[in-house]
Amino acid sequence: MSAHSIAGWIQGIAVVVTGVVLGSLVGGLVGAIIGGLVLAPFALFYGRAVKQGEVYTGDGMGIWRFLLDATWSSLNTAAGAIYYGSHMLFGHTFNVDKTRGTGSLWIDESVSDDYATTIGTVKAGSNERIDDHEMIHVFQARLFGPLYLLLVGLNYVIATILPYWLLFKDRKPVTGFGSYFLDGVYPHVWNELWAYKYAKKPAPAPAPPTAPAPA
Numbered sequence: 001m002s003a004h005s006i007a008g009w010i011q012g013i014a015v016v017v018t019g020v021v022l023g024s025l026v027g028g029l030v031g032a033i034i035g036g037l038v039l040a041p042f043a044l045f046y047g048r049a050v051k052q053g054e055v056y057t058g059d060g061m062g063i064w065r066f067l068l069d070a071t072w073s074s075l076n077t078a079a080g081a082i083y084y085g086s087h088m089l090f091g092h093t094f095n096v097d098k099t100r101g102t103g104s105l106w107i108d109e110s111v112s113d114d115y116a117t118t119i120g121t122v123k124a125g126s127n128e129r130i131d132d133h134e135m136i137h138v139f140q141a142r143l144f145g146p147l148y149l150l151l152v153g154l155n156y157v158i159a160t161i162l163p164y165w166l167l168f169k170d171r172k173p174v175t176g177f178g179s180y181f182l183d184g185v186y187p188h189v190w191n192e193l194w195a196y197k198y199a200k201k202p203a204p205a206p207a208p209p210t211a212p213a214p215a
């Protein structure tokens with residue numbers, strides 16, 4: 001068995017174990033069994049992708065990313081596995097070449113035409129112009145582990161009901177209901193403020209349909 005194969009198996013097992021733990025918190029033994037069973041098919045496809053994409057090969061960071069993703073950040077890994085599986089159900093393309101050694105998984109198609117979206121280690125719709133931004137989200141998930149999705153979700157709720165971002169001077173004007181979220185809420189949650197500030201600046205040209213903006 002190759003190292004990539006073992007990496008895939010261990011990440012897959014981490015996804016199932018996360019399902020078992022979450023399930024047991026909700027519904028005891030029955031919950032644990034259901035949680036494991038629901039996550040198992042996602043874990044299979046995700047583990048296979050980790051192997052095929054040689055996700056953790058390359059520079060010296062690979063082993064640390066691997067260990068974090070299987071332990072501290074396993075909730076994000078499980079969320080990423082569900083996200084990955086959902087993309088595959090829609091016939092989207094897992095890009096092995098753009099995945100290799102990056103510590104993340106690259107899916108060519110995005111959820112929406114206008115935005116790339118990253119969950120856990122899985123990036124969908126990224127491109128060379130914005131990948132640095134998406135990789136910051138992958139890093140944030142590893143750093144905050146089980147708290148990451150919670151803290152991001154909480155910030156979306158707060159930014160929606162308490163629009164503190166109206167005080168930001170350089171923000172885009174809000175022109176309607178959709179714009180309230182896209183120009184107001186979304187760019188002003190903590191993980192996006194961070195990613196927009198520190199990602200290498202993309203060319204200022206407006207994004208063509210084939211190059212979605214970061215999300």
Ligand SMILES: [Zn+2]
Nearest residue numbers: 192195214215
């Ligand atoms: Zn973003």
